[in-house]
Amino acid sequence: MPNKPNFYAGGVLDRVSAQRKDQSWIDAVFAAAETRIVPIWRAQNFVAGGADLPRAGLLSVADLPEGTEYVLLGLRDGTAYFAADLSHVEDPAVHPGLSARGSFADLRSFGPLMAPEEGNILAYARGLTWWHARHRFCGVCGHPTVSAEGGHVRRCTNPDCATPHFPRTDPAVIMLVHDGDRCLLGRQSRFPPGMYSTLAGFVEPGESLEEAVAREVLEETGIRVGEVTYHSSQPWPFPSSLMLGFHAEAVSRDISIEQDELEDAGWFSREEILTTWGEGGTHRLPRTDSISRRLIEDWLHG
Structure with a gap:
């Protein structure tokens, strides 16, 4: 058995599964000033730093454009991390909360140069937001689904169905x-x-x-x-x-x-x-x- 995790593994976040069903707790940590946002735009991750030393581009809640959907990733040293899908923004390069802080790129193009713990967080955010973007409708009855439990479930809005759908791997x-x-x-x-x-x-x-x-x-x-x-x-x-x-x-x-x-x-x-x-x-x-x-x-x- 290898003695170290592979790249994109070795999770550093506490996924706080027990708190996901408590929407009031999620709302409170999302509004906290220290909360970090991991932005995703059309399956690309936000990267800061130079080409030789890339690092995860993290935002605060105040930087997010209106209409942004978010997913709870977990806690690290008491700080909450959320993934935010900015795909509804036509050109993130001109948004004032993003333009001066980094750029969006395919994680595979810079991931190997990052610290492994940052690569893990970015991969986690990419995978979860990808699933949300492709499961907007119930596979059982065809009705729209909504995000629930901090983004770790999508639930059918048809009361006669109400099927829960879980992230696919x-x-x-x-x-x-x-x-x-x-x-x-x-x-x-x-x-x-x-x-x-x-x-x-x-x-x-x-x-x-x-x-x-x-x-x-x-x-x-x-x-x-x-x-x-x-x-x-x-x-x-x-x-x-x-x-x-x-x-x-x-x-x-x-x-x-x-x-x-x-x-x-x-x-x-x-x-x-x-x-x-x-x-x-x-x-x-x-x-x-x-x-x-x-x-x-x-x-x-x-």
Whole structure:
């Protein structure tokens, strides 16, 4: 078991689940002067600081435009944090509460350069606001839904239905397949040039995690796996996945790639990756904030 959380994990907020049903308590902490707002605009996070040292752009309640919806994230050292969706603002760059304090960007473009605890808060806010934006209507009867319990539930407004809907997370397995001193890596056509990564795929209904690992590896590369060992997990709110990481032992070696999934796949030795991959080489590892990079790094270094 790894001794440190993956990036975007390692939550630093107390999610105060016991207080979420107390709207008067939520209203009071939202109005507090010290409360921090984590802004989101059309799935982008607010970032302050320079390109080399980005930090989370946080606002006060007074900075928010009118009509902003907010979601309780939790407490940190007694200070409340709320996510606020500013997607109704056509151009946040001209809003006086935002323009001089930072800018909105995709978290993946600057996340790896941030302090991990800030990356966790921004990922949490992004994932929760994404869910709210896409669950405005009840999936049972079609009536509008409203936010409840601090934004951790959406409830159908039809009194004959009143179905509660909870934030959705899509489980996905991601696995490093190994055969002795070699590991199996693949690349998709959308990857940056030269980048190879671990295999991954969504868990299907009625399927265990181990079965999902074996199925995805077989479908994408024709490789069969035996022992599957859990490694760690990572929230990946791009848009709403929970990545469940594994190491898997190969029991076959001949690769037959699924062209709809992969552009290429191959077996690569530890020595080859450690000595020839990276800057200036023809191959490169996945991004540093990804669990795929963590799975590879931990295998490379034993």
